[in-house]
Amino acid sequence: DARVTQTPRDKVTEMGQEVTMRCQPILGHNTVFWYRQTMMQGLELLAYFRNRAPLDDSGMPKDRFSAEMPDATLATLKIQPSEPRDSAVYFCASGSEGFTYNEQFFGPGTRLTVL
Amino acid sequence: KQEVTQIPAALSVPEGENLVLNCSFTDSAIYNLQWFRQDPGKGLTSLLLIQSSQREQTSGRLNASLDKSSGRSTLYIAASQPGDSATYLCAVNTGFQKLVFGTGTRLLVSP
Numbered sequence: 001d002a003r004v005t006q007t008p009r010d011k012v013t014e015m016g017q018e019v020t021m022r023c024q025p026i027l028g029h030n031t032v033f034w035y036r037q038t039m040m041q042g043l044e045l046l047a048y049f050r051n052r053a054p055l056d057d058s059g060m061p062k063d064r065f066s067a068e069m070p071d072a073t074l075a076t077l078k079i080q081p082s083e084p085r086d087s088a089v090y091f092c093a094s095g096s097e098g099f100t101y102n103e104q105f106f107g108p109g110t111r112l113t114v115l
Numbered sequence: 116k117q118e119v120t121q122i123p124a125a126l127s128v129p130e131g132e133n134l135v136l137n138c139s140f141t142d143s144a145i146y147n148l149q150w151f152r153q154d155p156g157k158g159l160t161s162l163l164l165i166q167s168s169q170r171e172q173t174s175g176r177l178n179a180s181l182d183k184s185s186g187r188s189t190l191y192i193a194a195s196q197p198g199d200s201a202t203y204l205c206a207v208n209t210g211f212q213k214l215v216f217g218t219g220t221r222l223l224v225s226p
Contacts, residue, residue: 043216
């Protein structure tokens with residue numbers, strides 16, 4: 001059945017290293033979202049794409065984070081350089097934007113630990 | 116700035132009870148409201164979505180209501196089961212697909 005996939009599921013890295021997280025949205029969906037979940041802040045929207053174009057990345061620290069959609073089947077979130085405060089679970093979600101029906105479907109997440 | 120609050124933060128009930136989870140939001144200008152379930156270490160599973168023009172949605176033992184003018188939504192779970200144990204999150208769509216999430220209610224249903 002159709003679902004959002006994310007890789008890797010778990011990532012442990014050292015401070016200063018580059019981290020790349022990948023997401024495959026549900027085939028046919030035209031919107032992709034990146035969220036971050038922490039105990040302190042809960043779920044926060046980082047970036048949002050529609051038809052592969054970035055529409056809003058105001059929730060993302062610009063100096064170290066970048067989000068792209070090289071094609072309709074792949075979205076990436078990069079952190080360079082990573083810091084311990086980036087430790088969180090990063091979720092990707094996709095949706096099919098219509099006039100009213102715009103449910104978001106979430107992937108299983110990437111648990112990032114920066115030492 | 117939209118803020119979403121869920122009460123209670125945690126709830127423990129015996130199997131078979133009917134229960135209500137609450138979600139409140141500060142700005143009534145929303146496009147829709149979505150209820151999610153999150154199991155430990157897992158992603159979010161969409162349960163119900165209510166458009167701003169709707170009053171309620173039902174799926175099986177779940178019923179969600181929306182009162183936009185008062186900034187409230189409730190999720191009613193009938194005849195709770197141990198498999199319902201999870202964290203329940205509500206999220207409001209403030210426009211341009213932006214979801215603002217609540218703080219969550221952690222539910223434990225004991226056999």
